Amino acid sequence: MQNDLVFNLIAARIDQLPTLPGVALRLLKAIQEPDPNINEISRILSSDPSLTSKILKLVNSSFYSLRAPITTVDHAIKLLGLNTVKNLALSFSLITGFKKNSAKTFNFAQFWKDSLTGAIAAKLLAERIQPNLSEDAFFLGLLQNIGSLTLACCLPDQYGMAILETEKTGGNYLQAESQVFGFNHMEVGEYLTKSWGLPESFCVPIGYHHCPQNAEGTKTDCIIRTRLLHLASLYIDLFNAPDMALTLGVIDHKIKEYGLADKIDPADFGKKIQLQAKEVFPVFDIELKDDRDYVEILEKAKAEMAKLSVELIKELLDKNKEIDFLREQTTLDGLTSISNYKGFQECLSREMSRAVRYKSPLSLIFSDIDHFKNVNDTYGHLAGDHALKAVAVCLKRELRQSDFLARYGGEEFALILTETDLEKAFLVAERLREKVSKQNIIYKNANISLTMSFGVASLPLEKKLSSEALIKQADDALYRAKGLGRNRCCVAGRD
Ligand code: GH3
Ligand code: MG
Ligand code: MG
Numbered sequence: 001m002q003n004d005l006v007f008n009l010i011a012a013r014i015d016q017l018p019t020l021p022g023v024a025l026r027l028l029k030a031i032q033e034p035d036p037n038i039n040e041i042s043r044i045l046s047s048d049p050s051l052t053s054k055i056l057k058l059v060n061s062s063f064y065s066l067r068a069p070i071t072t073v074d075h076a077i078k079l080l081g082l083n084t085v086k087n088l089a090l091s092f093s094l095i096t097g098f099k100k101n102s103a104k105t106f107n108f109a110q111f112w113k114d115s116l117t118g119a120i121a122a123k124l125l126a127e128r129i130q131p132n133l134s135e136d137a138f139f140l141g142l143l144q145n146i147g148s149l150t151l152a153c154c155l156p157d158q159y160g161m162a163i164l165e166t167e168k169t170g171g172n173y174l175q176a177e178s179q180v181f182g183f184n185h186m187e188v189g190e191y192l193t194k195s196w197g198l199p200e201s202f203c204v205p206i207g208y209h210h211c212p213q214n215a216e217g218t219k220t221d222c223i224i225r226t227r228l229l230h231l232a233s234l235y236i237d238l239f240n241a242p243d244m245a246l247t248l249g250v251i252d253h254k255i256k257e258y259g260l261a262d263k264i265d266p267a268d269f270g271k272k273i274q275l276q277a278k279e280v281f282p283v284f285d286i287e288l289k290d291d292r293d294y295v296e297i298l299e300k301a302k303a304e305m306a307k308l309s310v311e312l313i314k315e316l317l318d319k320n321k322e323i324d325f326l327r328e329q330t331t332l333d334g335l336t337s338i339s340n341y342k343g344f345q346e347c348l349s350r351e352m353s354r355a356v357r358y359k360s361p362l363s364l365i366f367s368d369i370d371h372f373k374n375v376n377d378t379y380g381h382l383a384g385d386h387a388l389k390a391v392a393v394c395l396k397r398e399l400r401q402s403d404f405l406a407r408y409g410g411e412e413f414a415l416i417l418t419e420t421d422l423e424k425a426f427l428v429a430e431r432l433r434e435k436v437s438k439q440n441i442i443y444k445n446a447n448i449s450l451t452m453s454f455g456v457a458s459l460p461l462e463k464k465l466s467s468e469a470l471i472k473q474a475d476d477a478l479y480r481a482k483g484l485g486r487n488r489c490c491v492a493g494r495d
Helices: 003-012 022-030 040-047 050-060 073-080 082-098 108-129 129-142 146-154 156-168 173-181 183-194 199-210 218-241 244-257 265-282 295-309 310-327 341-359 372-379 381-398 422-438 468-482
Strands: 362-369 404-409 412-418 441-443 445-446 452-458 489-491
Touching: 022 082, 022 183, 040 050, 040 073, 040 082, 050 073, 050 082, 050 265, 073 082, 073 156, 082 129, 082 441, 082 445, 108 129, 108 218, 108 265, 129 218, 146 183, 146 341, 156 173, 156 310, 173 183, 173 412, 199 218, 199 310, 199 489, 218 244, 218 445, 244 265, 244 295, 265 295, 341 404, 341 412, 362 372, 362 381, 362 404, 362 422, 362 468, 372 381, 372 445, 381 404, 381 412, 381 422, 381 445, 404 445, 412 422, 422 452, 452 468, 468 489
Parallel strands: 452 489
Antiparallel strands: 362 412, 362 452, 404 412, 441 445
């Protein structure tokens, strides 16, 4: 559990992160109230005149294209909404508070330049894709890589190694981070923003912004925000890319994949981001040293992009997909196409860390087909194979999307149920047991019926338990179910 160790290390050194100013902390607390109090928030903001003046400067810039000037925070709240003003205040606080640090290996100026570009891109994208998202989009875009900053401040030496590794792997920073830390800046960002009490609609997109396909099982709102953040992150890449045309090609491909081609022209949109950056950067006291003429550069890149073959872009994207695919193949069972033992171990380790971190319930169910040897002996091995596949389908059909099913061994299946306590897991096991027992499996002319036994265990909230110990508990319970006559469910620690 390498992951856990390093994650704990980060948690232990979180005080080495530059701190959020008091105003931001009070604001974060105020928004977490179920019914945020406008007067209270307005009071908190007004207590910091320099913050107020920055907010007013930004909302009066062309970034907000308002008709009449706004002169007070109350006025801004009335016109733009509480959420927008609060997000702006948090954005300013974040940059002010986190700007300076002694981390030698980390380029703070570049980090905030990139993050601010991401914030501008996210807001402009939201305006095109889903205007009601634009209130949150700026702050979300600004926060997307906060995990990198956390890693750099809490584990500076290892972060330096990750940077070297990135250079070696031709710019693949996610791979480099995983190699050095065992996890990446997205996971750290999700952890940090969750610990600040930000809602799921912030934490999830931050947790998946470079691999939006992995957020597909989450809420619709989170999926849209993750895609939006993914595009924003590609625009950050665009302005740092050695080969702009190629990155533009990737953006173009993604925009089409997300069905946004009629709303966004990749190169024109890039120009728009740069134009806004010129106006927004000074308000955040960030120097836009870059005086390249992006209008011209992007025009050139656009022309070059048109010459790039679709195949090349696909190849580039497929290279990443191929790595994912190969990784996935090593964790899939060839017969049933569900996860294998390796996939199970990886998932259990990941979910156990998550459950401990967020203090959320987690259950494990072990199950085994009863007298399966008889099936092989009676109907033949091929019929046995067919029955195993049918059982996998039956179990899978009964589970939630967030549940994890694996073939643990021959005729043994394991299930990991997140956000599920022992009582609920027992009910799930009972339901599965009943479904399997009622299933009629047809193979050639034979009707095969089966039963299964189940052992259920849960991660205790109060004490630390290793994955081996949890597996043993579930396995012991399964063994008990077998001893008691099979076709039944037993719960760990109960007679
Ligand atoms: P119990 O109720 O105690 O679990 O009895 P059982 O017969 O299911 O258990 P046992 O461990 O004695 O036998 C398991 C059988 O599962 C033997 C093995 O050949 C069969 N099996 C394991 N993997 C596969 C497979 O991939 N395909 C087929 N057809 N059979 C398999
Ligand atoms: Mg990122
Ligand atoms: Mg068996």
